[in-house]
Amino acid sequence: xxxxxxxxxxxxxxxxxxxxxxxxxxxxxxxxxxxxxxxxxxxxxxxxxxxxxxxxxxxxxxxxxxxxxxxxxxxxxxxxxxxxxxxxxxxxxxxxxxxxxxxxxxxxxxxxxxxxxxxxxxxxxxxxxxxxxxxxxxxxxxxxxxxxxxxxxxxxxxxxxxxxxxxxxxxxx
Numbered sequence: 001x002x003x004x005x006x007x008x009x010x011x012x013x014x015x016x017x018x019x020x021x022x023x024x025x026x027x028x029x030x031x032x033x034x035x036x037x038x039x040x041x042x043x044x045x046x047x048x049x050x051x052x053x054x055x056x057x058x059x060x061x062x063x064x065x066x067x068x069x070x071x072x073x074x075x076x077x078x079x080x081x082x083x084x085x086x087x088x089x090x091x092x093x094x095x096x097x098x099x100x101x102x103x104x105x106x107x108x109x110x111x112x113x114x115x116x117x118x119x120x121x122x123x124x125x126x127x128x129x130x131x132x133x134x135x136x137x138x139x140x141x142x143x144x145x146x147x148x149x150x151x152x153x154x155x156x157x158x159x160x161x162x163x164x165x166x167x168x169x170x171x172x173x
Contacts, residue, residue, distance in 0.1 A: 004122055004138075005160035009103040010053035012093065012116075013044075013150060014086075015060050015069075017109030018126060021146030031062055040150035041072045047154045048073035050163040053097050056080060057089050059112065087115040107153060109133050109145050124153055 016022050019040055025033035048054050056069045061082035069079050077096060080089045086108075094101055105122035108114070109129035117123030117136040125137035126145035134140050141149040158164040 005157050007103065008052070008105045008122055008157050008161075010055065010097065010099055010105070011044075011047055011154065011157070012055040012057050012090065012104055012106045012120070014108040014110075014113055015056060015058040015065060017129065017145040018107050019146060019150060021144065022109070031064065034065070035146065036068060037146055037148060037150070039148060040146070043151040043154035045073040047158065050158055052157070053099065054078065055093050057083055057086050057093070057106070057116065059083055086112055087119060090116050090119060105153065105157060107150065
């Protein structure tokens with residue numbers, strides 16, 4: 001797997017169950033409250049700063065999610081919210097960025113993520129992902145979704161590529 005990690009050029013993530021623990025609290029205005037892990041979010045910014053293309057492919061779609069993803073270093077054109085059928089979206093993301101699916105590491109936690117997990121170069125599932133997602137994955141994290149799984153993977157990939165190095169910490173956030 002170490003050679004595969006060195007070849008990764010892009011990272012794509014689902015939101016609910018990956019960047020969050022999957023808990024949803026309905027609010028009176030119809031929005032849903034989600035909790036993000038700061039270390040996961042910071043690692044996504046670092047991945048972008050270190051040259052990896054980052055994306056979100058998620059069924060969730062709110063203005064709060066959009067703002068959070070942009071804060072984490074995701075570019076607007078690589079933010080795919082409200083997705084139904086994620087595999088065509090992965091292919092669109094690759095086309096837009098001059099990538100092949102084999103260049104992409106994707107982390108998803110549930111049945112809608114399975115086709116993308118299988119198609120990309122490195123399919124990843126959090127420790128607490130659905131059985132089908134874990135079975136399809138090349139790598140299953142030791143950490144659960146929303147609790148360090150994203151940080152685990154970003155750090156693993158950047159270390160394999162010799163990019164988990166910081167000479168100027170002020171550029172991280």
